[in-house]
Amino acid sequence: xxxxxxxxxxxxxxxxxxxxxxxxxxxxxxxxxxxxxxxxxxxxxxxxxxxxxxxxxxxxxxxxxxxxxxxxxxxxxxxxxxxxxxxxxxxxxxxxxxxxxxxxxxxxxxxxxxxxxxxxxxxxxxxxxxxxxxxxxxxxxxxxxxxxxxxxxxxxxxxxxxxxxxxxxxxxxxxxxxxxxxxxxxxxxxxxxxxxxxxxxxxxxxxxxxxxxxxxxxxxxxxxxxxxxxxxxxxxxxxxxxxxxxxxxxxxxxxxxxxxxxxxxxxxxxxxxxxxxxxxxxxxxxxxxxxxxxxxxxxxxxxxxxxxxxxxxxx
Amino acid sequence: xxxxxxxxxxxxxxxxxxxxxxxxxxxxxxxxxxxxxxxxxxxxxxxxxxxxxxxxxxxxxxxxxxxxxxxxxxxxxxxxxxxxxxxxxxxxxxxxxxxxxxxxxxxxxxxxxxxxxxxxxxxxxxxxxxxxxxxxxxxxxxxxxxxxxxxxxxxxxxxxxxxxxxxxxxxxxxxxxxxxxxxxxxxxxxxxxxxxxxxxxxxxxxxxxxxxxxxxxxxxxxxxxxxxxxxxxxxxxxxxxxxxxxxxx
Ligand SMILES: Cc1cc2nc3c(=O)[nH]c(=O)nc-3n(C[C@H](O)[C@H](O)[C@H](O)COP(=O)(O)OP(=O)(O)OC[C@H]3O[C@@H](n4cnc5c(N)ncnc54)[C@H](O)[C@@H]3O)c2cc1C
Numbered sequence: 308x309x310x311x312x313x314x315x316x317x318x319x320x321x322x323x324x325x326x327x328x329x330x331x332x333x334x335x336x337x338x339x340x341x342x343x344x345x346x347x348x349x350x351x352x353x354x355x356x357x358x359x360x361x362x363x364x365x366x367x368x369x370x371x372x373x374x375x376x377x378x379x380x381x382x383x384x385x386x387x388x389x390x391x392x393x394x395x396x397x398x399x400x401x402x403x404x405x406x407x408x409x410x411x412x413x414x415x416x417x418x419x420x421x422x423x424x425x426x427x428x429x430x431x432x433x434x435x436x437x438x439x440x441x442x443x444x445x446x447x448x449x450x451x452x453x454x455x456x457x458x459x460x461x462x463x464x465x466x467x468x469x470x471x472x473x474x475x476x477x478x479x480x481x482x483x484x485x486x487x488x489x490x491x492x493x494x495x496x497x498x499x500x501x502x503x504x505x506x507x508x509x510x511x512x513x514x515x516x517x518x519x520x521x522x523x524x525x526x527x528x529x530x531x532x533x534x535x536x537x538x539x540x541x542x543x544x545x546x547x548x549x550x551x552x553x554x555x556x557x558x559x560x561x562x563x564x565x566x567x568x569x570x571x572x573x574x575x576x577x578x579x580x581x582x583x584x585x586x587x588x589x590x591x592x593x594x595x596x597x598x599x600x601x602x603x604x605x606x607x608x609x610x611x612x613x614x615x616x617x618x619x620x621x622x
Numbered sequence: 623x624x625x626x627x628x629x630x631x632x633x634x635x636x637x638x639x640x641x642x643x644x645x646x647x648x649x650x651x652x653x654x655x656x657x658x659x660x661x662x663x664x665x666x667x668x669x670x671x672x673x674x675x676x677x678x679x680x681x682x683x684x685x686x687x688x689x690x691x692x693x694x695x696x697x698x699x700x701x702x703x704x705x706x707x708x709x710x711x712x713x714x715x716x717x718x719x720x721x722x723x724x725x726x727x728x729x730x731x732x733x734x735x736x737x738x739x740x741x742x743x744x745x746x747x748x749x750x751x752x753x754x755x756x757x758x759x760x761x762x763x764x765x766x767x768x769x770x771x772x773x774x775x776x777x778x779x780x781x782x783x784x785x786x787x788x789x790x791x792x793x794x795x796x797x798x799x800x801x802x803x804x805x806x807x808x809x810x811x812x813x814x815x816x817x818x819x820x821x822x823x824x825x826x827x828x829x830x831x832x833x834x835x836x837x838x839x840x841x842x843x844x845x846x847x848x849x850x851x852x853x854x855x856x857x858x859x860x861x862x863x864x865x866x867x868x869x870x871x
Contacts, residue, residue, distance in 0.1 A: 376788070377751070377761055377763075378754075378760055378761065381755065401782050402764060402779075402780070402781045402782045403781065403782065405747050405763070406751060406761070406763045406764070407751075408748075408751075409716070409747070409748035409749075409750075409751035409752045409755070410751045410752065410754060410755040410761065411755075412717070412748070412752065413717065413720060413751070413752035413753075413755035413756055414755050416717075417717075417836065418715060418716070418717050418836035418837050419716070419717075419746075419748055419752075420837065421745070421746045421747055421748060422745065435745065435845075436648075436743065436744050436745050437633070437639045437648065437742070437743060437745070438742065438745065439845065440638060440639055440844065440845075441639060441641055441648055441842050441843070441844060441845075442842070442843050442844070442845055443839050443840070443841070443842050443843075444839070444840035444841045444842075445837050445838070445839060445840070446837065446838040446840060447836065447837050447838075448836075449836060486791075487759060487760030487790065487791060487794075488760040488761070488762065488788050488789065488790045488791075488794075489788065489789050490786060490787070490788055491776065491787040491788065491789050492786065492787050493781075493783075493784070493785070493786040493787075494784045494785045494786070495783040495784045495785075496783060496784045504782070508870070508871075533871065541800060544801070545800070545801065550784060550785075551766065551780045551784070551785065551801060552780070552781070552782060552783055552784050557742070557745065558660075558739070558740065558799075558800060560782070565870050566864070566868075566870040566871065576638055577635070583845075583848065586868075586870065587864070587868045587870050588848070588851070589860065589864070595853075600851070600853070601848075602848050602851075603851045604848075604849075604851035604852070604868065605851055605852060605853075605854050605860055605863050605864070605868075606851060606852070606853045606854065607853070607854050607856070607857070607860050608853060609856075609857075614857055617857040618857050618860065618861065621857055621858065621861045622861065622871065
């Protein structure tokens, strides 16, 4: 049974989440095809064809796929599944994948399984519930298995060897333009830093930083020194210290870097849900009883305004 | 324009749930329940639309057992006008809930549906998107800003890289993210008033849709706890540990 992975991209580059989804797709058995729907997205098609494990790239281009909005994409995937008889449809569980996959599932009249962290075979999965406090086994007999997969649970698929052959590209016809939604603008943060979801080191700040200026003044030098991505708790985002895409947690980003440094973060379960699978966790907090210390490998009870600059200076 | 807001009764967000000893599920005995926090934000947004004369009526709907009446009363106390309980004691999975909501939407003909982006129990993050698909309307998930302009809306969404703003025709389905608003506390007089607001109970079976669960939930387990760490005395010891023991820097 064939699997269709839906590529997330910006018409220029493939998003990291898609490569993780390709790895997960291989665990379902059968061939893995990658759908690149977009507009002037030739570069993405080329990149997709070189992802190891992809047996075919399906290329669909139309102006109304440019922004990868859910309504038209879901309609397209529905017709592709009917035409090409895919048994499985996968996307990474990024904000984009989470927006799209349930719409596809409902059109196909099947249940969807979100945030899969383990695949034991087709129809046999494990996923976290209750902010990651519980893992549950899920079985599904649905004719088409529609899944989003957690990127931290599956490796990123690499490229085929330099002299290896890219996967064949098949051009398919566009689906309908439903005209239900249009993109007005995107405000995407541009940063020289590693992407939060993929970084090897993450430095995260919470309400303990007090304000946005402090956040920048105290944490940025440390992150620079470590080559780290910057993250935050919900409280720091809500208070406007940093933009929303910094939020780590149950309802923000799920990260699992090799090193996670939590500064002035208390460690609410909703925050832990987003980072407790990190390799090494460091917590800097002045409250010795802060719950973050229960998950920290190394806890430093200290005033962050002294400890963090000292740490930066020592590195 | 009517605004329909689906709400779910879930375990309170402060509770750390425990798995039953036979791994068959989560122990909900005596656990504090509450309105799903994202649904509370959705109710607040709808009530504000009505207060700003952009909506004529706010209807809250919950699918579940009779206990969900309590959740609906909470929403009524926040300012919703009336409530519908789609009553079922069976397990309701997101597709089933979306179908029931579609049936309610067919009856009520709302101009806008505002859902929470996910329920904090199953963390599925599916119902709004599924409902939009079944209704054949546009969707704007993870909303942090909603502007109603005649028969269209503009919605700013929290996406992985930042923000994006969509324009949608109405009817549409919006799902609320944390920063859409800060929900009000219901005042005592409003809690009293809510007791008198209309709450209609509809047996789920009367809506004539298939709500049988499609997924089987098997073994529940708690993830392996992290090994206990150590407290370090100072920055120098921390750096030493990171370099020599953990070897991560
Ligand atoms: C539905 C829902 C979803 C949520 N989703 C998320 C989510 O995805 N991510 C998330 O993070 N949260 C989420 N939350 C919020 C979560 O419950 C907490 O409120 C939040 O994580 C707290 O952030 P904080 O640790 O920065 O703030 P606080 O809990 O206020 O902690 C601040 C910490 O800073 C320490 N501190 C203060 N000053 C100093 C100093 N000078 N030096 C050292 N330490 C200091 C304090 O001791 C304290 O431990 C969610 C909540 C709900 C209801």
